[in-house]
Amino acid sequence: MSKILIFGHKNPDTDSIMSALLMEKFDKNLGFDVEAVRLGSINKETKYVLNYLGIKEPRLIEKVEDGAEVCLVDHNEFAQSVENIENAKITAVVDHHRICGFKTSEPLYYRAEPLGCTATIMYKKFIEEDMEIDKTTAIMMLSAIISDTLLFKSPTCTEEDKKIAKKLEEIAGINVSEYGLEMLKAGTDLSDLTAEELIKLDAKEIMLNDVKSQIAQVNTASISVMMERKDELEKAMKNTIDERELDVFVLLITDIIESNSQVIVLGKKSDIVEKAYGVILQDNTAFLPGIVSRKKQVVPILTQNA
Numbered sequence: 295m296s297k298i299l300i301f302g303h304k305n306p307d308t309d310s311i312m313s314a315l316l317m318e319k320f321d322k323n324l325g326f327d328v329e330a331v332r333l334g335s336i337n338k339e340t341k342y343v344l345n346y347l348g349i350k351e352p353r354l355i356e357k358v359e360d361g362a363e364v365c366l367v368d369h370n371e372f373a374q375s376v377e378n379i380e381n382a383k384i385t386a387v388v389d390h391h392r393i394c395g396f397k398t399s400e401p402l403y404y405r406a407e408p409l410g411c412t413a414t415i416m417y418k419k420f421i422e423e424d425m426e427i428d429k430t431t432a433i434m435m436l437s438a439i440i441s442d443t444l445l446f447k448s449p450t451c452t453e454e455d456k457k458i459a460k461k462l463e464e465i466a467g468i469n470v471s472e473y474g475l476e477m478l479k480a481g482t483d484l485s486d487l488t489a490e491e492l493i494k495l496d497a498k499e500i501m502l503n504d505v506k507s508q509i510a511q512v513n514t515a516s517i518s519v520m521m522e523r524k525d526e527l528e529k530a531m532k533n534t535i536d537e538r539e540l541d542v543f544v545l546l547i548t549d550i551i552e553s554n555s556q557v558i559v560l561g562k563k564s565d566i567v568e569k570a571y572g573v574i575l576q577d578n579t580a581f582l583p584g585i586v587s588r589k590k591q592v593v594p595i596l597t598q599n600a
């Protein structure tokens with residue numbers, strides 16, 4: 295039997311990479327033959343973490359064979375998963391997202407908790423199995439939590455995430471605020487990326503009822519600097535709309551210091567954003583104060599208005 299492949303979503307973020315590696319560690323401790331892999335290039339924030347810990351990046355895969363055994367972390371929607379996922383055998387899912395269109399033909403392990411981060415669930419799994427959490431493991435978990443909760447400021451962050459982060463901080467022996475800010479800042483160094491790369495960095499294809507959408511997010515320390523590239527970003531967004539036959543493309547440019555977003559919206563269903571937030575798009579854009587979470591403050595609200 296071949297190895298079980300473990301991976302997070304396409305356009306992987308720090309949680310998708312770390313949780314895959316954590317799940318690999320967890321399963322290996324239990325004697326399973328597994329390998330953490332990734333479905334896209336590693337962003338700079340995640341690179342910062344891997345370099346900090348001296349960990350090698352997981353191997354890139356493009357698709358899986360029919361019948362391949364796989365474990366999904368940090369996602370469950372097939373549109374965000376590997377090519378040919380429909381024909382794979384999903385043995386396990388560990389996730390903290392809505393469950394949408396998920397179907398298997400065989401029983402599986404499925405763990406979903408409405409926490410701020412998949413790595414928080416991984417922490418609980420380690421504790422439940424009495425597995426040691428060493429310094430490196432603690433920093434891996436902590437990094438994913440910091441990333442997904444924007445240093446505990448996102449509305450997705452729960453008391454449990456904060457409590458567990460405190461425990462991890464003790465094991466890690468680092469100052470979380472300092473480390474976290476450095477890590478998040480590393481992810482906002484985007485000047486060398488093309489507009490196409492920028493809109494793909496953290497993009498998810500999501501069905502909002504019948505509306506086929508792509509919702510991408512870019513973290514920045516300055517919305518205005520990012521908005522200087524609005525024309526080329528829109529061009530890249532338009533190309534994606536044509537290629538993927540999208541009804542709407544929403545790009546969130548999120549100020550991680552001030553916790554606000556500027557949104558650029560294109561496509562024939564752009565009006566759902568106007569309805570959802572009571573704003574008028576001017577030149578395809580609007581400012582959304584306090585909006586930082588795609589999962590909690592964008593997807594559900596847009597779905598209600600789609």
Ligand code: MG
Nearest residue numbers: 307309310368
């Ligand atoms: Mg993720």
Ligand code: MG
Nearest residue numbers: 309368412442
């Ligand atoms: Mg996550």
Ligand code: MG
Nearest residue numbers: 307441442496
């Ligand atoms: Mg995210």
